Amino acid sequence: MTDQKPMVVIGAGHNGLVAAAYLARAGRKVVVLESRADVGGAASTHEFFPEFRVSSVAHLTSLLDPFLYKDLRLARHGLVFSKTHLKTVALDTRREALVFDQAHIVAGELSEGDRLAFAPFMLRMQRFAQLLGRQHGRVPPRLHWDQWRDAWPAARFGFDVRRLGRDDMREFLRVVTMAIQDVLDEEFSSDQLKGALALDALLGTKLGSRSGNTVFSYLHRCSGQSRLGTALPQGGVGAITQALASAALEAGAEIRLNTTVSGLQVTAGAVTAVMLGSGEQIAVSAVLSSLDPKTTLLRLLGARHLDTELAQRVQHFRSVGTTAKLHIALSGLPQFTGVQFAHVGERLVICPSSLYADEAFNPAKYQRYSEQPMMELSLPTVYDSTLAPSGRHVLSAIVQYAPYDVVGGWTAARAPFEAVIMQVLERYAPGIGSLVLGTELLTPVDLEERFGMTGGHWHHGELSMDQALMMRPVHGIAQYQMPVKGLLLCGAGAHPGGGVMGTAGRNAARVALKGLL
């Protein structure tokens, strides 16, 4: 075992750690190489203002793969949730907030027609989302197959669609590529409800509510198999990766921090070593990269190891991030218009109509930030006293749209964009400005610099139908194995995409262990 060349996992984000834990549990010698000083990547917690900590990027979980709890015993490794089954609170400046969960309207004004339509719509969307969720744990089918048994994964997907039953199958096939706005307009009249549902389809994408494919992104967001619903890990999302790191270490993996991988060595068509920024080389039996596809294939491997067409496909993989994060240290709890005290710690959303969502998107098409951004807000300190001093609070805001390639650059755009966000917050929570002790804005450029994610993209690359399933990251390399023997992709850029799931890491480890290299 000690002479065995290690399997190297690049990146200790949650997917890299999941892959490492599964490989180590299977008895492989595993070394994880992470450029930062701590594990977690985009699923970390950090101090952003003295004595105030926040989930660095991802701030809520709804997609975490339930297999991880069982297989890696995350609860035993310290993972606890301060709140599960968070409700959505759709804020409005003029009326009571609309509060709902997966199937019930809890509070707010809604017409009789919308109330009656709500549960059937949500349940149907959940059935469709579960259909996608069932594909998450499977290696995507190939578009070409030489043997009939290779056709099985594609056939199984077809059977799953058929098993929806005639009505649901027809409806699924009709809506899956549609724009979320069109589907919501068919069902509901309430702007407040349509805005909140549209936001779920759009967070993390470079799409507006009138863009095709946004029903698909909505379904992806609802496709979690976790029984916890939308949840807040105690200690922030970094608590998940701390538990994963503990599970990987216990299984025997080694984690080397402050270690940047600068390249891969290929000999006779197989990856044989990783090169570190320090000049050191590590001989490997295989490499699982949780870095995004462009970084992995174009920067670390090098386009010369890809055929020209594949290199072009990877080059064209769309990965322009549009999502920013604002962290605010508050001296007290802000009051949001129309929100009952009992709901202030739930998931608050600012997107008063699906039209608002589309208008928020328009400037991003032309590389400008939104003057009326939509937001998902979390005040984790309502349930978690470990993140701020007593009586103080943290507000974590995911802000859409803030294009990576903003005209004039983010150095100039940073202050005015933060002022725009604060103006919007002030409209929904009058007086919030007077509670602010300190802020931290992370633009997509900051996310790229801090975490090495190309474009600062939520999913390491747009997750839409043309970059999903057997076309993720691009067709020809969608089964985790990359075109060079012994190199696999195990991060959000692989199937089933981003969000704190861990499924890409688990699937890639299974492929590596089957020896399909």
Ligand SMILES: Cc1cc2nc3c(=O)[nH]c(=O)nc-3n(C[C@H](O)[C@H](O)[C@H](O)COP(=O)(O)OP(=O)(O)OC[C@H]3O[C@@H](n4cnc5c(N)ncnc54)[C@H](O)[C@@H]3O)c2cc1C
């Ligand atoms: C603004 C924003 C908000 C989000 N909010 C949510 C949310 O609320 N809920 C949710 O589920 N998802 C959310 N996401 C998505 C989620 O955070 C990511 O999809 C997910 O964390 C990606 O995990 P990963 O392990 O695949 O990759 P990463 O987390 O990107 O991990 C890659 C790791 O590799 C390391 N690395 C990079 N380059 C090198 C190198 N050369 N050598 C060694 N190491 C290297 C990085 O430091 C990092 O640790 C959000 C994303 C964004 C951008």
